Amino acid sequence: MIYELQKDQFMNCKHLLQKERHIEVQAIIEGNNSGRIFVDNASEPRSGLVWLGNLDGFVFIGEANNKMFNLEIKKVLREQIAQEAACLDLKWFEGFGHQVGWDRTIREILCEQSYEESNQKVYKLYESAYKTYNEPIIDEVYTVLKVTKENLVTYSLLKQSFFVSQITSFWNSVESFFEKGIGYVILHEDQVVSLCFSGFVSGNMHAVNIETILEHRGKNLAKKVAHIFVQECFKQGYVPYWDCMEVNKPSIAVAEGLGFTNIFDYIVYEYQF
Structure with missing residues (x-):
């Protein structure tokens, strides 16, 4: 089963973050920016999906080899999120893995979709x-x-x-x-x-x-x-x-x-x- 967290539960996902990776996910979990989080366990999540508050993407976090989560989130994407996206006039799913290990899993989750891949680059300025x-x-x-x-x-x-x-x-x-x-x-x-x-x-x-x-x-x-x-x-x-x-x-x-x-x-x- 997949649970959507309340905002006061977002910090339960803090341990799923990887240092020096996507600031967007960190900002939402820390409560700085708006967003939604779907997880396999509300109190001790192993895996999750973060829906960015600006509707600009979905981010898979945590364990990529969590079979139960991967099966259930596939249903959530198809049955719940797709309907909500239609109401928001959101035409495209854009997703990525917070950890490198998610790439293979995401391809499996999206195997029934006609998806495309593109590359992103992240920079810092010291x-x-x-x-x-x-x-x-x-x-x-x-x-x-x-x-x-x-x-x-x-x-x-x-x-x-x-x-x-x-x-x-x-x-x-x-x-x-x-x-x-x-x-x-x-x-x-x-x-x-x-x-x-x-x-x-x-x-x-x-x-x-x-x-x-x-x-x-x-x-x-x-x-x-x-x-x-x-x-x-x-x-x-x-x-x-x-x-x-x-x-x-x-x-x-x-x-x-x-x-x-x-x-x-x-x-x-x-x-x-």
Whole structure:
């Protein structure tokens, strides 16, 4: 049988985490970011499935060779999660294993699905490796602004759909973001056109999330706001963490241009619900 944990039970999964792996899972178990967790045993879980709160994926954690869990979670994916995904207008399952040993098991769980595999790369940036000399100069029509409660009001950021949608795709609200995260935006005529902020937070690690409006791309805005963001991380003693698709060459170029080091890769499995 599979049990869905209540939020006050999430820490029961702490022992299933692996150091130096996915910050997203750690952030949810620690209660920093929203998410749901399905396990084989509520009090002493051996294996689990974490549904990221931003609907951006499912993460298998713990023992990969737990036959009972693997059989039952297959049913949960097919009978419960697929229905809930339809109600949420979520078209695709995207999953991966927190531990390396899950890859073979995930392929077995998804054997009845027509799934595809892709590669992801994870980076960290240490202050000693930061390439300050690569920070670009941007056009004077743009203004870099720290996301603070005062600036929310001064620049009416809460009325700007691009800004709000980006923050709330990772956090329950802008208010919850302020409790743990940091962020910067770039304004053009008082409108947010690019931003970089903490998508997930675990301990002193902050997952970098960057987005730039289409018509303002190609102007070094993503690079600029990323530099300002990581500088703030270092001021506060945080370690920036970067996760991107292997085929996303522009994202990799920005990360490596900042000095990020590739610490591990993993496989993502996806199929249409």
